[in-house]
Amino acid sequence: MQLFRLSNRERNENSRRIWALWEIAYTCVDFGAALCFTVGSVLFFWKQYETAAIWFFTVGSVLFMAKPSIRLIRELHLLAMGDDDDLARRLRG
Template structure:
């Protein structure tokens, strides 16, 4: 198996659970980023809230950067789980 192979997430109950947890985290980060950008946009209507708006845009940008990081971490985790499964199968065959 290789990274970003859809079969990695359907291998067993553990891989489906890991995939689901990462999808929940990804969705939460998506909502957080959207909320930051929306609030930041509204705050820019008032000059006195400009600093807060800038901070919200910065936080939203960081959250958008987290999204691909979560996807890569998920795929590496699923790939490693597959390597462990294959190693265990090999050990059972040898033993």
């Protein structure tokens, strides 16, 4: 098995559920990052909110940085699930 293969998430009902849960987390982080950048951009219109805008951009950047981490963790999780399936098959026969 390899990382980032469609077959990893389509293996069984449990792998589809795990993939969907991680995809929801990814989408929430993506939405949060976009929201932070939008709010930060709007706040830059007023000088008194410049510090808050910088913080929104910083948080948005951290969220964007988390996105590939979520994808990698999801794929490692699915890959580990496949190892259990392979082990069970080897023990049976």
